[in-house]
Amino acid sequence: MCRLWGPCQTILLIYLMIQHPGYAKRPVVMVIPNYNKILTGEKIMMTCGVESDPSECSWFHENILIYTGKDYVISMADMRHSGEYQCQNSAGERSEIVTLNVTTGQVILQAPVYIYEGDDVSLRCYSSYPAKHTIFYKDNRIIQNNNSDLLHIKSTDLTSTYRCSKQVLTTFNKTYSSDDTIITYTDLVESDSVIFTPEYNKLLTGENITMTFNGGFGTTNYWYKDYEKVAEGRSYTITSAQVGHSGVYDCRTKGKNSAQFRLDVSDGPVILQAPPLVYRGSDMVLRCHSRPGYRVISTTFYKDGNAAQPSTNDRATVIIPQNQQVGRYRCTRTLSWEEYVTYTDEVSLHIRELFSKPKISIVQNTVREGDNIICNTSLSLPQKRPLLQFTFYRDRQKVLNLNSSSKVLNVRLEDSGNYSCEVRTANNTVRKRSAELYIRIQELFPKPNLTTIQNPVTKGDTMTLICNTSLSPLRRSTELQFAFYRDGRNVQRFNLSNQYEVLSTELEDSGNYSCEVRIPTNNVKKRSEEVSIQIKEYEHSTAALVTISVIIIIIIIIIIIILISVNKNKCKPLITSTSKKQTADPQETESPRVVSGEGDVCYADIKINHKAPATHTASNEDLCYVNFATSRTASSPTVVETQVIYSEIKGRTEI
Structure with a gap:
């Protein structure tokens, strides 16, 4: 403990100026010796602690300019030097008031110039004359009687009134x-x-x-x-x-x-x-x-x-x-x-506020999940820079894991309630608690919903997943980040796109997909329900082939009708169709039935063959071939005039 201003206070001030430049702007008065009361005839020096040019410091006594310079020295104090002192830097900022008391008493009880909440303090019972038998009193009760001139006081006892007595060797003339x-x-x-x-x-x-x-x-x-x-x-x-x-x-x-x-x-x-x-x-x-x-x-x-x-x-x-x-x-x-002769003096300690009573505050009027609740307080003077610890309470219950130096609390959607905060020093000597404030937490964005453009998906197809959510209208500027997962494993890291795309799917792309949405600070994060997506192989469907075949037959019939009309109705067509799945030559067909009558007769032979001609070698496609022949005579089984139409129809089943 430093009872007088010395190296420890100087180092403290330099440290504060370096580490906390914002706090060091206001000048600080340092007093040597570090007591607020002295006897007449004694010397005292006051130093203006500033960052700017020391020669530009100004000193004020009772608000009257008395001196210019860093150090103001009183060589022989008398009672007219009592009063309030301040120093001012070149920017016009003044220090906090320091009160000096100069007295003619035989005994004085001296206290440090600066006493803050939570400080342990040493008082000195002082006399400039030969003296003995020093006694200290607290609220008129003796608390120390060992002839020591110093009394050490714990921070919890600073509100009491203290007095000391001392027997002083006094010269009398009468x-x-x-x-x-x-x-x-x-x-x-x-x-x-x-x-x-x-x-x-x-x-x-x-x-x-x-x-x-x-x-x-x-x-x-x-x-x-x-x-x-x-x-x-x-x-x-x-x-x-x-x-x-x-x-x-x-x-x-x-x-x-x-x-x-x-x-x-x-x-x-x-x-x-x-x-x-x-x-x-x-x-x-x-x-x-x-x-x-x-x-x-x-x-x-x-x-x-x-x-x-x-x-x-x-x-x-x-x-x-x-x-x-x-x-x-x-x-x-x-x-x-x-x-x-026994003389006494007493003092009531002036305790300076270490930090103000805290207050709960919010950044915006409407509090959304992920927002911060702030516990605001302010320190009094720069030479006191204690480590403060903050604790938040919701509905008078301590919020866990927040007994730290952070004065910010991040809230979730379910955290609505009555909030208060407590600020204390690391040694727990000073504690202050704010008033309660009811805060209703509103949703920033709803739980996301994962959708797909098509499902099921066939192998080789493009698959696109979309993560859908929406911001609160008052928070449109909030940035959202999206990530996608398959079977719980990340397949796309967080970025600004709400889509996940696979250009050519494989069977291993099957799985349970989900997406997650968060804000950049990661304070709010929500994940969708899982969606099962299966990638399937190609499948041959008989029903599909039959359907395609029927469509082809209808098309062919329409073509035949058109051809017959072109032949000026010279013959009345008789069409006999046969549909078989066989490997024989297109001329190997059943004998057409004969139709008697007047005019030209056209004979047509239609065969549907699933076997591809030798010119086709693809093995992964279903092909349907149609042979079409017409004839004007029916007397011979040999077709005299033949027209052959080959139609290639590819069938594929998509799932």
Whole structure:
């Protein structure tokens, strides 16, 4: 984890500029150190990450142009540098706003400039002074108390409020004033007085004092405080005086008592010490006294409200000349000291959106099978380019095998329903789900139908298969590709033709044929039902031959009638026909019947022979030959005048 902007952030930015140039167009502000809060007097540098000429970068503070150049440096920050910053590239595009907070606090809780959803974050409790005992709080509850200045936070805890405390060694300077002390002359003789060691009757708590009676030698002395006996002996010592030791004291003996005097013990930082008894004709020494451990900055004495004499001497004594001593006195002293003071600071983290809430969208208003459903979202800033994973749901059920980096879902005809999508980071720290959208999937083209121009097909014939389907009227521009199969094996790869043609069929072309139609993306593919096609050999059909023979006979009869008409009806024709399947000579026929009557008589002999003359050698054809003869006499079996007509008729059975 990089807590400050350094090599890792620089490499990340360069990588993003290379891999995602579209995202790198908007400049990015990089802050060193990478914290959104600093103390006054510290240095901070902001760099404008741009692809264009760095010299053309412009910097704005609170939307006011302040500097031109790639790096903007604040050498000694003060509170006027707080606010919103942006940099702008030569194309006029501005970075996202970066907020800087400059404070005079003793302790600050620092967070990174950029915090995104799903980030793990490190907070720093910082002070520029000597400090100890750092404590972190989450929602006012202690979560870390190990004197470490860093707190590592998981991405799931970023919405809480965090606070830290630290004991900072702090220097204080303060001016204190003593109580007033009134000085008057005493008429007591010195033998009646009490001697104080030290020689003042005012002291601070915790100090020691010894009081000694000047008279009463050789007798027992008793010490009284506020008329109650507290000690016995010529001297009375108070160790570590307390405020309760203040009061009126005197010393008593059998023959003589001392004068009463007052002892004051103060718990304040500063006191004015004066002699307990002031006699005329002698100088008076006053002392401004403060507790040990404080450094004295200055001392000033006052008499009757007027400054008498300043002093920087640590003892801070002043000598008041004789005959000028009566009056009201006090002193002031400015003290300096250091102590550990607990300071706190808190922060509510500003979490930037890593990516927007996804939304289901479609390319066209009417969704057809093979169309794409898109899960749209957008990333916030270029330096964060996480791997996002998309999951689609239909009717609140997860669409299988789509938990991937693809944000596109291809739909089928049966996939109508309520759709939503979910986007999450690879580590599953950020998840967002779209609203539901009902999508009805319509057919792009119907299931194809395979047809053939002729069926059955005879060997050697041309066979043409046609794959029939039709596009939706709104998708006429969609390209369709066709493929053909025989017995499940491809015989014609996908192309734009919906026909499959075999120019000369063979027996092995028989089989179960089907066709398949698809779009170029292969998202929609449909196959027809199978059609059985059998290629057949040639077959000899007796019925066909008989039919052809009858037709030929009819034709011949018509020809004979025409010939007879040409002979001017000179003879009355008598036709005797014989049809046999034989191999004899055409003259080997039955004797014609004789018809008596007037006029010329024509005799006709017709034979139908299936045997071909010697001039024909083809063996794969059925041939029918007709011999036709006419005669004018009937007395002799020999035909005198003969006309022979050969007619070649080829018969073929087509299936």
